[in-house]
Amino acid sequence: MSEAKTTVETPLMKQYNAIKVKYPGALLLFRVGDFYETFGQDAVAASKVLDIVLTKRGAGSTSETELAGFPHHALDTYLPKLVRAGHRVAICDQLEDPRFVKGIVKRGVTELVTPGLSYNDNVLDKKQNNFLASIFAGKELGISFLDVSTGEFYVAQGNENYVLKLLQSFAPSEVIFSKSSRERFEKLFGAEYNTFALDEWVYAYDYGYDKLISQFKTASLKGFGIDGSGEAIIAAGAILHYLDDTEHKDTSHIASISRIDEDRYVWLDKFTIRNLEIVHSQHEGGVPLIEILDHTVTPMGSRQLRKWMILPLKSKEAIDERLRVVETFHADDYFADKVREPLKQIVDLERLISKVAVNRINPRELLQLKRSLKCIVPIRQALKDHTSVELQRMAEQLHPCEDLIDKIERELREDVSINSNQGNIIKEGIDAELDELQKIAFSGKDYLLQVQKREVERTGISSLKISYNKVFGYYLEVSNANKDKVPADWIRKQTLVNAERFITEELKVYEEKILHAEEKLVVIEQRIFNAMVQHAATFISQIQQNARVIGQLDCLLSFASVARANRYNKPEINDSLILDIKAGRHPVIEKQLPVGESYVPNDIYLDSDQQQILIITGPNMAGKSALLRQTALIVLLAQMGSFVPAESASIGIVDKIFTRVGASDNLSRGESTFMVEMTETASILNNLSHRSLILMDEIGRGTSTYDGVSIAWAIVEYLHNHGHKDCKPKTLFATHYHELNQLAEDLTRVKNFNVSVKEIGDKIIFMRKLKEGGSEHSFGIHVAQLAGMPNKVVFRANEILHFLEKDKHKNEKKKIQELPKATPQMNLFEADPRFMQIQDMLSKVDINTLSPVEALLKLNEVIGVLKK
Missing domain, CATH: 3.40.50.300 (P-loop containing nucleotide triphosphate hydrolases)
Known part of the structure; x- marks a missing residue:
């Protein structure tokens, strides 16, 4: 927003500008009532990306500014569009209930969503990781990749070619680096990625090292195998700093970090990954290899397959281990289906448990988590019962999480809504006070029907009905034709054209009980639900491991399925x-x-x-x-x-x-x-x-x-x-x-x-x-002919080719001098009178009406002319 337009500020705009200045380069979504509003240049950008109306606030005044907004409930629709367009989006919410505040409502940024940092299902692709990359240039280049939606954290270190290769392979949605390195890195990979530059001090070894050991709660980084990788540590530390900067404070699901060991994987340079079309096609409508191979049935499997494809193994033992499992599934179709069927019921465990860690999971997703964990039980048993050593080992790595399943099964209703504050999500018998409040809230409404029935009998007004609105609460409505039957103890509240509305003391008492009960039960249910989420958070590491094993199992089943469908054999x-x-x-x-x-x-x-x-x-x-x-x-x-x-x-x-x-x-x-x-x-x-x-x-x-x-x-x-x-x-x-x-x-x-x-x-x-x-x-000339090259060009090319082949042992200068000159059009026909005769014959032929027999006769006639 330009300076000229902020000279006269309302209290709201003063608050907006104070928050906006803290998030330079981010598009600020500012919650005002039921809308998210954008102002100034943010409004101009948002209106273009979202195709929403751009208006002006204070038009014609010194405080005139552009304005564009959308309903707050449409955030999940509009946010992905802004992020995919490369915007960093700061979501500024109301931190107080406007009903209980006099003056300006307190507001603050609750999340800064960037292309590389998001938990939003509409932003994320379930078949691909959403990596944020960080690069640091020292003696070597250090690089780090984090998918905050799954908790996967990787580092690597090497020369420029190696790092560029990793960038192409992991395809991060966003790359961060030091401001002092901007020119170098933008020259390296141009405008291929969304980028953001951090202050130079962030990229320091001691700072990065401390951020990492603080995150993992360890005394050193030796246990992760990265202790000697200085540049990689600096890059990884900067990622954790960026999480703090973007209000991503809950990071308990980021519990480890892995080194991408160059010696473990086949070297595929960036040209090879592109040329072989492994994960992306170079041509519109083309099919990359991954589309042929991906018969996975879980999001974890699909993402794992992509990583396996860009990082093929060099260890014979590791390759043979995978091949033996594929052979087992390939040879026993019944057993493969026995494992695959429950796999199909498993949703995105990795991203669900990450939502648990950051307390963003909703009741319906928690129910999905429980159902997915229950599906692991038969898979674990099937693997455990098999004779394959590899499958038995995988079974041992799967955690049944019985305690968590039991808790969710016992407490959470099966027909829950998405929002935890809409009530009716906790089962009966969990909390006595909650049970009592639910009886009042829901059976209380049944009682109102009884009141209506009783009053109909008492007054003889058969058309009497009890209704509710926010202004009067519950009321009795009587048509004008029955006004004379209204009892004296009813209190008139509103007169309409054809009817009158009344209240009674009994209705007011029940209304207060019901509304109070509904508000209180939401608070209790929220408390029980939050405790359930906190309990689930104690299973983060076990569920993350389950997700990894399920992903690997899904990939190996996919390999077997593809092999069976396409007649592949074991190498x-x-x-x-x-x-x-x-x-x-x-x-x-x-x-x-x-x-x-x-x-x-x-x-x-x-x-x-x-x-x-x-x-x-x-x-x-x-x-x-x-x-x-x-x-x-x-x-x-x-x-x-x-x-x-x-x-x-x-x-x-x-x-x-x-x-x-x-x-x-x-x-x-x-x-x-x-x-x-x-x-x-x-x-x-x-x-x-x-x-x-x-x-x-x-x-x-x-x-x-x-x-x-x-x-x-x-x-x-x-x-x-x-x-x-x-x-x-x-x-x-x-x-x-x-x-x-x-x-x-x-x-x-x-x-x-x-x-x-x-x-x-x-x-x-x-x-x-x-x-x-x-x-x-x-046979290049034949190919040109197949491609539809004009016949005159093809004839001339043949003429030149025959001459060059005949004289190919003569010196170049003489070749050029003796090369037959191209004559004006029709030179082939003018060279021989027979060609003129053939041309005349063919010009009279209508090829569209020619039968096969007539064509053969005409061809025989042409041959006869040529033999003269």
């Missing part, structure tokens, strides 16, 4: 340097094929001794890119513990997967397609290991042919001869440069393969089958 994981896939398929593409069309599977074999690098040639559209991607996805699926789309797969543990596929540019940063390609390729070559899997597709196509060939050639040589003898990264190198086939003659571990096509006349059929040997043609 063999070993410590060798061999990758051997038989009849592998692309898990996404095979699900997108037209009905009746099946995916053509392919074998891939790579090792470090004989067949380290495959040079794969073949025409565009033949399936080279799909082959590369499916190989990486099969490895990823296997190392996250899933069955794979292949007849068999023997996979030596891969520690890093790199991809350089597809064309892209970053014009906003002045980077061309070729620059992006080279940047991604450089990242690969600078981070190789002996267990890396590298996929390169059409390297060098963004520049001139000779530059491109030279770069691609040098890269293959580097991958073959790189560093010491043990670093031989397994590589699939798809290219349209057939010249690279010569490398197999000089480099022992390079082998030529091609994705085959079948030529029939001047047509080609894509066989999509990988076979040994190089390909001599790209």
